[in-house]
Amino acid sequence: MNQSFDLTPARLRELRAFAAAARRLNFSRAALEVGCTPSVLSRRIATLEEAVGARLFLRTTRRMALTARGEQLLTQWQRMETVMAELAADLRPPDGELGGRLCVHLPASFGRYRMAPLLAAFMREHPGVRIDAVYDDTYVDMVSGRVDLAVRLGHLADVQLVARRAGTMRLYPCASPGYLASAPPLRDPADLKAHRCITFTGYRRGTLWSFSRQRQRRAVRIEPVLSCNDAQAIRDAILAGVGIGLQGNYMADALVAEGRMVELLPRWQLPAFPVHLLWLPGADRTPALRALIDHLATALTVQ
Structure with a gap:
């Protein structure tokens, strides 16, 4: 018996295969539900039974049923599905709106005069987004400062960041x-x-x-x-x-x-001073940040 039971992606596939078979009590129909062949589904369940250290199904040529351990595991899995569904609903902004909190670092005067109205317009359009705006002319380390987006004037020296040119300050x-x-x-x-x-x-x-x-x-x-x-x-x-x-x-x-x-x-x-938007690699995969970058870049370029 395998003593480790980490919820790896492979283990989660086995649990989903088990849950589908447990609900339908039919491997062929369960395989269609999870998108694999009956033989693959059977192997996944066999691997799960080995990890659990107990049989999960009683099977004959004419009948299939859950064992006591199988019923217990199905109950546990269903509780987990409920928790995951609630978490997904909690993370998803209402009505498909953007949500979340973003930290934005801005040059002091340029930020107050040019950027603050643009941030306000973005927040009117996306009321579910929360913004922590820092107006400061000093350099900020975006990792240690937990900054999602920085606006900088002039030429750039930090090559570890992703930069997008967004207009010019004369x-x-x-x-x-x-x-x-x-x-x-x-x-x-x-x-x-x-x-x-x-x-x-x-x-x-x-x-x-x-x-x-x-x-x-x-x-x-x-x-x-x-x-x-x-x-x-x-x-x-x-x-x-x-x-x-x-x-x-x-x-x-x-x-x-x-x-x-x-x-x-x-x-x-x-x-003249080029205006750049900067963020950490991969950070723009967050929908709210990606939308803010596009909003600011468009507004600053057309000025």
Whole structure:
């Protein structure tokens, strides 16, 4: 007798074969139910009887019945089927809706201004999904942090993650109309040397602002009057007339349209930042995560 009785896939096939035969008391009909031949079904039951250490059926040429051990095992299996059915019903979202909880890691200001409305729209469409949103500019290890989806700006270094490009963030210099009213002229990036400038300490290029226009290049080393690690605080300083600062289009476009900010040097371009969605390999097999990835990628690409 085999002392091990782990519920391996093979063992579960044997138990299903036994349960079908026990309910029908007919190997041929039971074989049709489980999708195998009668001889295969018979071998599975024989292997199960060897593992159990007891006969499960009494068989003659004209009659078939369960033994006491067979009746006991059938009762146990039926209890297990009930528990599995209840578990499946509990895991399945109502009416086929998506469900589950997802942890999403987002850049601080880009996340608040650009991503938060997209997450809200997704949750209105899929009310069964719960989202834990973390707004933070620091790098996060997705395994130890138990993060399902991360949004990152700029070029990627982590090759162990799956990445999907989802649009671009454009950066441009801005100032308030009040500041420009008394400021020196600004026709070329080199003129920034004569201006009060605000820098973002999280900007990878630091105080070196590199502009391009067709084949022309201008790299200007800024001497900041204010350095800050928060993009929203930089926006507020620009609006208050402190000086010229770089702003992402996700935050500045609306203010420029309202006339509260002015886009400067519009014919010159700063390097753009690619936007990527990242997840662990295989994680997108979860329906809710796959739907969120598609939703965000579509919305960010069409902007």
